[in-house]
Amino acid sequence: MSYPINWNLDSIFPGGIDSPQLTARIQTVTDELPQLEAQVAAWSPEDDAPEFTDFKTLWQLFEDISKGLGTTGSFVEMIASADTANLKTGPLLGQLTTLETRFQNINNPLAKKLAAMPQTAFDQLTATGTLAESRFGLSEIRDQAKELLDDKTETMINDLAVDGFTGWSNHYTTLSGSLKFPITQNGETTELSAGQTQNKFEGAPDPKTRKDVFNVWEQVWSDHASLFGETLNHIAGFRLTNYRLHQYPDYLYKPLQYNRMKRATLDQMWQTISANKAPFAAYLTRKAQLTGQSTMQWQDQWAPVVVGDFKPKTYTFDEAAEFIVNNFAKFSPKMAAFAQHAFENGWIEAEDRPGKRAGGYMTSVPDVKESRIFMTFDGSASGVSTIAHELGHAFHSSILKDMPVLRQNYAMNVAETASTFAELIVADATVKAASEPAEKLNLLDAKMANPLAMLLNIHARFLFEDSFYQEREHGIVSVPRLKALMTAAQEKAYAGGLSSFDPMYWADKLHFYFDNPPFYNFPYTFGYLFSSGIYAKAQQSDHFEDDYIALLRDTANMSTEALAKKHLGVDLTQPEFWQQGIDLAAKDAQQFMALSEAYLK
Numbered sequence: 001m002s003y004p005i006n007w008n009l010d011s012i013f014p015g016g017i018d019s020p021q022l023t024a025r026i027q028t029v030t031d032e033l034p035q036l037e038a039q040v041a042a043w044s045p046e047d048d049a050p051e052f053t054d055f056k057t058l059w060q061l062f063e064d065i066s067k068g069l070g071t072t073g074s075f076v077e078m079i080a081s082a083d084t085a086n087l088k089t090g091p092l093l094g095q096l097t098t099l100e101t102r103f104q105n106i107n108n109p110l111a112k113k114l115a116a117m118p119q120t121a122f123d124q125l126t127a128t129g130t131l132a133e134s135r136f137g138l139s140e141i142r143d144q145a146k147e148l149l150d151d152k153t154e155t156m157i158n159d160l161a162v163d164g165f166t167g168w169s170n171h172y173t174t175l176s177g178s179l180k181f182p183i184t185q186n187g188e189t190t191e192l193s194a195g196q197t198q199n200k201f202e203g204a205p206d207p208k209t210r211k212d213v214f215n216v217w218e219q220v221w222s223d224h225a226s227l228f229g230e231t232l233n234h235i236a237g238f239r240l241t242n243y244r245l246h247q248y249p250d251y252l253y254k255p256l257q258y259n260r261m262k263r264a265t266l267d268q269m270w271q272t273i274s275a276n277k278a279p280f281a282a283y284l285t286r287k288a289q290l291t292g293q294s295t296m297q298w299q300d301q302w303a304p305v306v307v308g309d310f311k312p313k314t315y316t317f318d319e320a321a322e323f324i325v326n327n328f329a330k331f332s333p334k335m336a337a338f339a340q341h342a343f344e345n346g347w348i349e350a351e352d353r354p355g356k357r358a359g360g361y362m363t364s365v366p367d368v369k370e371s372r373i374f375m376t377f378d379g380s381a382s383g384v385s386t387i388a389h390e391l392g393h394a395f396h397s398s399i400l401k402d403m404p405v406l407r408q409n410y411a412m413n414v415a416e417t418a419s420t421f422a423e424l425i426v427a428d429a430t431v432k433a434a435s436e437p438a439e440k441l442n443l444l445d446a447k448m449a450n451p452l453a454m455l456l457n458i459h460a461r462f463l464f465e466d467s468f469y470q471e472r473e474h475g476i477v478s479v480p481r482l483k484a485l486m487t488a489a490q491e492k493a494y495a496g497g498l499s500s501f502d503p504m505y506w507a508d509k510l511h512f513y514f515d516n517p518p519f520y521n522f523p524y525t526f527g528y529l530f531s532s533g534i535y536a537k538a539q540q541s542d543h544f545e546d547d548y549i550a551l552l553r554d555t556a557n558m559s560t561e562a563l564a565k566k567h568l569g570v571d572l573t574q575p576e577f578w579q580q581g582i583d584l585a586a587k588d589a590q591q592f593m594a595l596s597e598a599y600l601k
Contacts, residue, residue: 147248175231239518296498362397
């Protein structure tokens with residue numbers, strides 16, 4: 001069967017960025033915001049009890065605005081991703097940011113009114129219907145409202161963030177997107193973008209090419225270090241000032257609250273990982289030896305392992321689709337049917353062409369209860385896994401599509417669980433399908449990219465960000481100090497697995513510059529290890545599909561610890577669960593070590 005390699009956006013708003021329907025939807029949201037503001041101002045919980053008719057009307061408007069902002073924002077971002085030359089997307093995204101800020105400013109006084117309600121009245125409010133389904137989310141709003149400042153100050157902070165906090169974050173995107181990297185090959189020099197250059201030093205089969213390209217990479221980022229250092233310091237400074245005004249206990253308070261996690265869970269996860277680095281450091285050293293080097297250099301850690309006469313298998317997009325659907329079906333017929341529907345109906349933008357942004361993502365489109373996936377498919381096994389990863393996100397979203405808005409508001413750590421689980425299914429299947437040792441070794445190495453990223457690389461990002469925020473509380477952190485903090489974080493996280501590092505990683509890694517959510521690192525590692533626990537359970541359960549869907553339905557309805565206890569029967573503040581996930585990855589590393597013995601030079 002042949003599947004479309006470009007996504008269908010006309011089923012959302014026909015006509016692209018100039019769609020009259022898009023313009024009309026934005027106008028509807030614009031008109032609804034003052035209506036919501038007036039209804040919030042007029043709402044009296046005491047007068048509305050016990051039926052709460054006014055609140056139900058108000059809440060329907062809240063949900064429609066939320067869906068409208070989600071749909072229009074996703075649509076414009078998709079067009080910007082697929083066509084970087086489209087100059088109409090920037091102003092529209094700015095307009096939508098302003099609308100989102102106004103929405104937040106309206107929500108704050110509503111949250112305070114909910115927080116002021118006696119518990120008995122709140123119990124009445126959330127006793128029936130969709131409000132009963134939304135009770136956990138509404139309780140979160142009540143609890144977090146107690147941390148809000150007065151309405152005028154909160155509005156001022158949100159308004160200043162548009163051109164301050166968010167402005168600096170957008171500034172990074174502009175700066176990094178403007179960089180040119182002069183790469184010389186066969187006597188000819190070509191200026192490449194950051195994404196193209198990164199692909200070259202991460203994927204080139206020749207160590208010298210990787211080193212030469214990486215040297216240019218480091219030099220260009222270093223030449224602009226003062227600009228990126230200033231940007232990073234101002235993003236962190238705005239965030240810390242906001243935290244100080246709200247009297248939050250520390251800079252990890254909001255990231256943990258956003259992910260519905262306890263500090264004890266985060267600490268236990270990192271402690272267990274730190275005690276289990278040896279198999280992964282050994283894997284990196286062995287990988288270096290297979291390419292004729294004694295130690296692993298930073299730029300070589302992503303290089304493919306190709307031994308003997310083996311040529312890596314490539315997939316057409318149609319072959320990738322069939323492989324994913326067939327392997328999803330072994331765990332969940334509903335996942336397989338969903339993936340089939342996504343492929344057939346043009347939900348995936350996968351074409352390899354100029355003018356697209358780097359990377360991949362899934363975005364939900366609430367108005368039509370669908371999702372779309374953006375990526376650039378290169379035909380590799382890794383590319384197949386990327387599609388599976390994003391389909392995992394989309395399946396998660398589809399399970400919640402008919403639920404109230406607050407029940408769809410799952411945090412990033414559990415979002416990464418669904419995606420990584422789907423990716424694990426496909427990565428494991430490619431290894432099992434390998435018929436020759438050299439092929440199995442190549443695919444095991446590709447599979448090891450995930451634990452390498454989650455247990456070592458992202459640990460380095462967390463360690464850097466943790467130390468950076470500690471120092472930023474006392475003032476601007478200089479560029480030399482940023483480099484030193486990053487190098488120290490990488491040395492600790494890789495635990496002897498590398499002999500060279502990337503001191504400019506703080507500049508070239510986009511995640512450090514996001515305005516929201518903060519600490520965009522540890523949720524990935526959580527999701528990876530949590531999904532490993534689910535994957536282990538999937539291979540032992542006769543009714544896994546129903547259990548898995550029940551877990552996904554609860555992801556925005558309880559704390560992370562409660563979710564794990566209810567659906568997996570585990571305590572996340574203890575080491576046993578984390579050890580189980582790490583052991584699964586270590587088993588792959590050990591298999592790699594055993595298979596590779598025969599190919600040592």
